[in-house]
Amino acid sequence: MHTAKGYNIIAAMAPESQLQQQEASWAGLMRAAQGGDVRSYDQLLRGVTPFIRNLARRYCRNGELAEDVVQDVLLTVHRVRHTWDPKRPFCPWLAAIAARRGIDRIRRATRIARYEVSDEQAVETFATPAANNDSGALRAVEAIEPLLAALPQRQRLALEAVKIRGLSVAQAASESGQSVAALKVNVHRAVKALRKLVAAERDGGD
């Protein structure tokens, strides 16, 4: 009955006695969290995070991607916390969510890898020598700031969160209260709008 996806992974990771202990304590915390107890919930999320991280690393070797999965799982746990039945064990529920999110992330990463090329060097060596110059980069930042200010607020915030502050999409979405899809759309639109603004400025400047 309780052999949901991913549970065997958890079972393989921890000795039986430890697992039972953890199960009982997490189930208790989750029950309290469903009732709205903030401290239990905080304790629970902190308790399960290393566990999820271990699971996530099984899906993604890349540490940064794995941490994205961890955050995705935490957000999902939060969103579907009413689907855990207090009469059922907690670990299989958590493991199933982690497995699902891990699989989603791998699918997304493979899809992206098929269409996009990531070049670590590209940001450092540009064809124009001036662009590799730090002061040039600084000037570019100064130049782009007024352009950023010209964007609609939602687009600007989305772009800043993801591209400048380096938050993950999931985090930025939760922070700004937008859905992940809406956030991605806003980032995309912001980049497009910026491109137009830069082009307009260049044309005007010539």
Added chain:
Amino acid sequence: MEKHNTEQLIESLSRGLAPVRPLLPPARRALLWLAAAALLIGAALLRFADLGSFAARYAAPRMALEAVAMLLTAVTAIVAAFHLSLPDRSSLWRYAPLPPLLLWIATSGLGCLQYGLGLGPAGDRVGESSHCFAFIIGVSLPLTALFYAVLRRARPLDLLPVALTASLGVAALAAFVLQFFHHFDVTATDLTLHMAAVLVVVGLASASRRVLA
């Protein structure tokens, strides 16, 4: 840096915590939903259907078996959809409606062989069948919308199996209800159109599965 972000995320999630009521067990939710659907359909049947003619036709074992298979397909698919909408239930539930579905297709197919093909061209009553097609779709789509509204509460993570089982269940239910208005045996054309209608419903519902998330 990234771990630091996770810390922040945990803090913001705990801060925004609101109490939630755990969902009822899926079997009980399915039972409630089926009871509500039965009330709705029962009332409609009492008002519009010719129950005497239904009872007379369904005294034949093949017809009775066919009706039972449809009903079983509907019930198992609906129960399966409720289970699949939760993260920690077995994904094997997606196969639960298959045995009654096969029985339904087999008994209907047998009916076609017995009557439909025997009648030859006279068995092709496309005029009536197109009503059936419209009936199944017309009953299924609003029921699917209602069902989706209920399933959505679980915020399913894997949408396709939920959409497939949910729409199959509703379409099978519509096909079962259709039997009360179907005053003739199923011909090959009928069966094809019934199945086509079921496929259209399943296709439409699966295509719009994103509303479940």
